[in-house]
Amino acid sequence: MQEFWSISYLFSPLLIGLTAHGFAIKFGWFSALVKPIDNEKTFRGKRIFGDNKTYRGILMTAIGTALGFGIQMFLHRFEIFRQIELLDYQSVRVISIGFFIGAAAMLSELPNSFIKRQIDIAPGATTNGIWNLFFYIFDQIDYLIGVWIVLTFYVEVTFQRIIFSVVFLFFSHQIISLLGYWLGMRKTAR
Numbered sequence: 001m002q003e004f005w006s007i008s009y010l011f012s013p014l015l016i017g018l019t020a021h022g023f024a025i026k027f028g029w030f031s032a033l034v035k036p037i038d039n040e041k042t043f044r045g046k047r048i049f050g051d052n053k054t055y056r057g058i059l060m061t062a063i064g065t066a067l068g069f070g071i072q073m074f075l076h077r078f079e080i081f082r083q084i085e086l087l088d089y090q091s092v093r094v095i096s097i098g099f100f101i102g103a104a105a106m107l108s109e110l111p112n113s114f115i116k117r118q119i120d121i122a123p124g125a126t127t128n129g130i131w132n133l134f135f136y137i138f139d140q141i142d143y144l145i146g147v148w149i150v151l152t153f154y155v156e157v158t159f160q161r162i163i164f165s166v167v168f169l170f171f172s173h174q175i176i177s178l179l180g181y182w183l184g185m186r187k188t189a190r
Contacts, residue, residue, distance in 0.1 A: 006084045007164040013068020017102040020064025022185035030056045049113040050123035058106040065102030066095045086155045100150050108146030140173045141166050
């Protein structure tokens, strides 16, 4: 159980990053960066990523996640947190790790968006049948790919840790998405 709490703690700053992005959407922060990453370009006559994948999303999630790691640097003073840490929170470098984790999380959503645009699923829309279930689950955890790529340089990657991160973020993302929808930060509760 300790390993689950360690992974949950390690991934918690990402939730702050995703929330920061939600606040940026709601309050119009950094609106100059609300430009599609794909520059409205197309592939086979279809948008590459769509309007929802913006530079602001990458930046706000990266900054928010770095802030979350900064909070964990402060929490390092308390024994209860030190017992579950997997990173060296005594080093300021942990904030840059957080920044890269947040950016990588958002960038790793791009392949999923590309596939959905190519099979005519509009941004934020759903599909039918088994594809609906597949994309629903994948939408909740696709950012883990980028996060684990960054983390491979700092922690041991095990199958158990990956599964724990999937479980933690899948359920956490459900709660954050629902709250974001209720607060008007998201168009859908998904």
